[in-house]
Amino acid sequence: MNERLTSGVAILCLVVLYFWGNGALAVTAPVEVNYAQTAKEMLAAGDYLSPQIYGNYWYDKPIFFYWELIAAFSVFGVTDFAARFFPALFAAAGLVLTYAFARRLYDERTAFWSAIILGTGVLYSVLAKLILTDMSLFVFFGGTLAAFFVGYYEQERKYFYIAYICAGLAVLTKGPIGILLPGLVILVFLLLRRDLSALGRMCIPSGLLVFAAVCAPWYVYMYFAHGADFVNTFLGIHNVLRATVSEHAKWDVWYFYLGIYFIGMFPWSFALPLALYRAWCVRPVIDTRTLFLLVWAIVVPVFFQFMATKYPTYSFPAFLPTAILTARLLAKNTRVLKAGAILGMGLYLAVVFVVTNYSEGDGHFSGKEAAAILAQTMRADDLLVCYGDYTATVPYYTGHTMYELASREEIAARAPKEMSWNSKNVMPFLPLDELPRDRTVYLVVERHAFDAFEENLAAQGWEELGALPHEGRTKLRLYRRAVQP
Structure with missing residues (x-):
């Protein structure tokens, strides 16, 4: 016993x-x-x-x-x-x-x-x-x-x-x-x-x-x-x-x-x-x-x-x-x-x-802290998008659907195909040329896309909400763009 x-x-x-x-x-x-x-x-x-x-x-x-x-x-x-x-x-x-x-x-x-x-x-x-x-x-x-x-x-x-x-x-x-x-x-x-x-x-x-x-x-x-x-x-x-x-x-x-x-x-x-x-x-x-x-x-x-x-x-x-x-x-x-x-x-x-x-509040592979920042001002009808790798924990913690921005060619190449690993790409996409101007848009930019953001999107009137560091470098940047006339 x-x-x-x-x-x-x-x-x-x-x-x-x-x-x-x-x-x-x-x-x-x-x-x-x-x-x-x-x-x-x-x-x-x-x-x-x-x-x-x-x-x-x-x-x-x-x-x-x-x-x-x-x-x-x-x-x-x-x-x-x-x-x-x-x-x-x-x-x-x-x-x-x-x-x-x-x-x-x-x-x-x-x-x-x-x-x-x-x-x-x-x-x-x-x-x-x-x-x-x-x-x-x-x-x-x-x-x-x-x-x-x-x-x-x-x-x-x-x-x-x-x-x-x-x-x-x-x-x-x-x-x-x-x-x-x-x-x-x-x-x-x-x-x-x-x-x-x-x-x-x-x-x-x-x-x-x-x-x-x-x-x-x-x-x-x-x-x-x-x-x-x-x-x-x-x-x-x-x-x-x-x-x-x-x-x-x-x-x-x-x-x-x-x-x-x-x-x-x-x-x-x-x-x-x-x-x-x-x-x-x-x-x-x-x-x-x-x-x-x-x-x-x-x-x-x-x-x-x-x-x-x-x-x-x-x-x-x-x-x-x-x-x-x-x-x-x-x-x-x-x-x-x-x-x-x-x-x-x-x-x-x-x-x-x-x-x-x-550890950092959001962890290495989590967007919890980013979601907390976005949730402070985001409304139910606002649009949430990301640029770069899809940080899936951001929509999980915000409760908003998040669309990945990409060119039409990239979206077509990554679309699910029969007997292909692309079948796992079920996240929603949004073509870059369809990014609306009649809605407030919140944007999450992943570190691999910082340069591409500066080249393709930075001039479109984005307000930076914050940058999340990890191990001495920035891993995510958060932006908002209000409704544009």
Whole structure:
């Protein structure tokens, strides 16, 4: 009982840290604000099934994470704390899942250190605060594989159904990868065990019905409501294209996910490779539990390594088995475990304290401060435009639609096209030659466009409202132009 109490208190302390300071962290661009703005517009429209942003339907991700944000906004209001509430809550759930699974596999000590190792790692700590789908996927992905293995190892059929439910929720969170990748992990594990006959014990027909009952209704609704646009954009652009064409070519390198592991698992990243090397030299017999954890930890990053588009968070679901393996390998090194926990916790406390107390009010990638300046005089019928990179947090915080100024040629070149990354450009545009003179116009100029502004727009009677500095240079300039005769 004392060991469980200690584990509970430790996990609770981590959970408190995940919520600490969230109300002081502004929503950032370009990724976080897409989720927050979409949920905000869905809530305002009263449409809780079709994601929409800037007045357009938006098929970037499935629905579940938007439901989380809508629920938080409904309870807490549209605030920074609300936007970060469910990532922190799911981070807590991830620790509980890891603890429960490790305890089921091994013992209380392994469960305790598995949760501590996972919870104090760099990537887990960061994602606990970011407005991204990855922490929700982590829990459902982990729940799928953990439930499968408990059902397989203990021969309890009911756990297979829990796995199918979790897989359905994963597909509602991230798409087909939520069932395809756990399925691949299971298949590789059974092949290595030479136990493909276990597929017959996994309740596949009835389990797939349970899976479909969880996730199919939303997908069916979206198909009938939006037809080919939904299929082509969601499956074509955001799944097939991501797998075949790199969105960020500079990241498409063979060592990408090795780097993510060493950075994301710090300060624990040194332990597992060293232990695996020693184990390889000794060649011990690998038991069923260790084999499953190793397959899970290896298959996930290897799978994504073969995908053309790479993101730092893609291999994140592999961190759960990695934490358990690390806890087992360091089980007899109490001094190392304590030192790693203190270092990880100390780094996390320092970073959160600095970010929430000493960072600029608008953050590096946020336009919250700019929105506050504009809101002082902006009226409901005024026009908001930007020049340069689209600072999406400005319309999010002002509540005004913001149009990006560009030439007609630039707008045509950046218009959404089938099977092209341009399909993500759903922000509203306004041709430069259509900038009205019969309305008060507020203009946000991003630093990359300062010279172009001086050349093309400065002579049109703009009044400067302010300039926002960052790291010794100006990142945004704000202007207003009154109605002109």
